[in-house]
Amino acid sequence: MAAFTTRDLLELEAAVQAPPAVNGADSDATRMPPLASGATIQRNRYGLSPVVVAGSVRLLEFCLVTLSGLLIHHFYVRPPIGTETEYYIAIPMISLATLMVFRALGLDQISALRNPLRQGLRISGGWALVFLVAMALVFFLKLDGIYSRVWLLSWFGIGLVVLTIERAAVAFFVRYLTRLGRLERRAVIVGGGSAGEDVLRNLAEQQDSDLRIFGVFDDRTDTRSPDIIAGFPKLGTVDDLVEFARHTAVDLVIFTLPITAEKRLLQMLRKLWVLPIDIRLAAHMNKLRFRPRSYSYIGNVPVLDVFDKPIADWDLVVKAAFDKIVGTICLILLAPLMLVIALAVKLTSKGPVLFKQKRYGFNNELIEIYKFRSMYVDQLDLNAAKQVTRNDPRVTPVGRIIRKTSLDELPQLFNVVFAGNLSLVGPRPHAIHATAENRLYDKVVDGYFARHRVRPGITGWAQINGWRGETNTSEKIQGRVEHDLQYIENWSIMFDAYILAMTPISVLRGDNAY
Secondary structure, three states, rough: OOOHHHHHHHHHHHHHHHOOOOEEEEEEEHOOOOHHHHHHOOOOOOOOOOHHHHHHHHHHHHHHHHHHHHHHHHHHHHHHOOOHHHHHHHHHHHHHHHHHHHOOOOOOOHHHOOOOOOOOHHHEEEEEEEHHHHHHHHHHOOOOOOOOHHHHHHHHHHHHHHHHHHHHHHHHHHHHHHHHHOOOEEEEEOOOOOHHHHHHHHHHHOOOOEEEEEEEEEOOOOOOOOOOOOEEEEOOOOHHHHHHHHHHOOEEEEEEEOOOOOOHHHHHHHHHHHOOEEEEOOOOOOOOOOOOHOEEEEEEEEEEEEEEOOOOOOHHHHHHHHHHHHHHHHHHHHHHHHHHHHHHHHHHHHOOOOOEEEOOOHHOOEEEEEOOOOHHHHOOOOOOOOOOOOOOEEOOHHHHHHHOOOOOOOOHHHHHHHHOOOEOOOOOOOOOEEEOOOOEHHHHHHHHHHHHHOOOOOOHHHOOOOOOOOOOOOOHHHHHHHHHHHHOOOOHHHHHHHHHHHHHHHHHOOOOOO
């Protein structure tokens, strides 16, 4: 079962006529019950991806195994025999085979990295298996005249010592991250009753699990959903979960409702899809049976994938590296231009060069972005209560130029490179009180806050398609949000590069920017 897309959900919810969604911005109106409020901890502290941690360990082990083989070759084989190309082929191949065997034995899982002593026999056995196969190939292919058996045996012994020390160091580091809560997957259960109790008991019994379950959310208030389920508290309703997830950085939501409860599921999904979380449907009690490949597993609980975080694991690492590297290059290259603009702003109007404004960032977090000041200081609109229009008297002469060319946005490179709360490419961060037709954006566009499932950007897919500048009508903000959601669902690093390359062309067109 493939994960839903935004379009799928919107079409399905229209079919079942779901009630209006509760958006994340309604935090003033949405009040979490006491239990949910008490459970909110570690605000805005997002965990490290287990996939990235395990991948980093694999890369480290490949380098260590390869290096140990090269060093033994350098000090033992090379002096009397010389340097043979065959060794430089065999060493990385054996290192790669080691990673494949370790992965087949489950030695790259977080639980294995956390407990190297328990996995010691598997590590030794896997390492020995690789060398037994290597020595068998040397014997049967009559390569003993090419490869030194002493070199192979020395590499086996020294490599095993290196891997043992490395695994001990990794275990110390992984346990440290676990204590800090950085390797946890923070989860909640939606749906109480017997189905929810079965899932909770199953998950709680698993050894070395990285899952931290906060509790249960359920719209039912009768005896089918008691206040305590399998030792876990009922924290509130699904409406409460939206606000709860904003405060605790929930990673995973597991539905325990039957798949046949389509209308109820869609009503709940409609409220939760705006969050940057993984959503799974527990399948252990479903009468419908799919092919084994349709399921993924949380421990030994089969689940169906409904929604995934849009940019996660290695994609997140690649995007962050792209932002830092390209952002730093842009900052260096554009520094002279930024200095000229700063002088022009300072010399032509009173007040500071930079303008700071609170805006919505990732997961509706409030961030402070920087821009060159383009308005007279006594007419600054910190809350963006009134959008800038053509020939707006609040805008300075220099401000008209830098706003028209989007040069006022250049200081946001500091947000990208140093603060890390902006990306080069992403949905543009909107001011908190920005309106269209005198209504807040989230009241105009249903599911507006789904654009906050990724980090906002200096430029984006909407901007290069003409949706930049003033958004004073519902059609304009609707078009911008639709393009933002298209970007999120189709993200790739090449897509980012394309948008970045097309941004200057879009700026030269100068559409809608005043």
